[in-house]
Amino acid sequence: MNKVGWAKWITGFDMEHLVSSILQDGMFISIGFVTVGLFLQWVVAGQISFKSELRGENVLQFILGELHRSGSPRLLFSLWVKLGIAALLLTPYVREVVSLLYFVFVERSWKHMLFTAFTLIPLTYILLLG
């Protein structure tokens, strides 16, 4: 994008609309995954109730671990349900990342960029690395 195009894009940029879409889409994705999981459970077991546990792990380990264990059709529903939970948990995190980018590139407000970074650092550590 050239300088004029960038400036036009910045002027018309609606951060609130983007944040709203992230929150809404994150919720829809989460509900979608969980619904697919429950449907698979109903197909395989004939009922929607299930027993599942989360071991102590961060969100990244929890997603990767579940992908490794998903070979069996009986565990497939559990994968979808847990992906739904992960999508739910990651939605506010994605919103924070987008806010940071907004404050850096659109608003060019270094103080608000710093505030958002201070929030993101501990969240990133505990969600993905801790």
Place this chain on the structure above:
Amino acid sequence: MSVEVLFFISMIAGLVGAMSGMGGGVILIPVLTSYGVDIKRAIPLSIISMIVISNSAASGYVRRHIPNLKASAFLEIFAVFGSLLGASITVASGRRPLFFLCGGIILSSCVILWKQRKEVWKPVIHQDTFSGWLDLEGSYYDHGEKKTIAYRGQRASLGGPLMFGAGLVSGWLGVGGSALAVLIHDLVMGLPPKVSLTTSNLIIGVMALAGVSVYLEAGLIDPTLVVPVILGAPLGAFIGAKLFMSLTNRVVRFVFLTVLMVLGIEMIVHGVRGI
């Protein structure tokens, strides 16, 4: 507890949460514990419901430009650190004194809000330097009052550190943190009730995420219980957010006051019962 019952309870929690700016803990924790769910599993579930309600209700509020994104960027720092600390000490500590303390704070705030119930919100005239530096101001179109309301916030230097306390209570008890956040925005920072509630609704998502990640590491999250909350709470939150838009600031404050009173009494009862 059956999936259907928890789905229905989560829907009510979503409705109340969206209309009061809080999570669903005020409804979920007492119901779950009365069904025999361990409090240490009920608290993480209540915190997860905060994320669900925040995602569902805040998406509508943000689209209408009501919450203040710059205020939330500043206040979230304190709330996240408070929530991390609160959740970290949950497993090891007793909560009884904190239930009494938080219940006491909430009920005293009820008295203040009750005394102010006939007063309409007054805009801040003289903004302090720090709040001005933070760009703590904005405007939104109020559908209830059918006019644009411009506002400025104040005392951000006090509101920020107090949000640490709100995060601590949220991570520790699973209830009360979002109520405290609304009170801080409203009574300390002078934001209009609708901005206070919706900004709180946005912040609680991130605040709760910090707490949940600690409970996830501790293996205290039960997916069996989370699923009905993910499916039920957004429905209630969607209806609650629709209702919220058409209310005036005075009615919003009344709804908040009623839920606050129930929450305050509930916390004192928790303290007496020791859970």
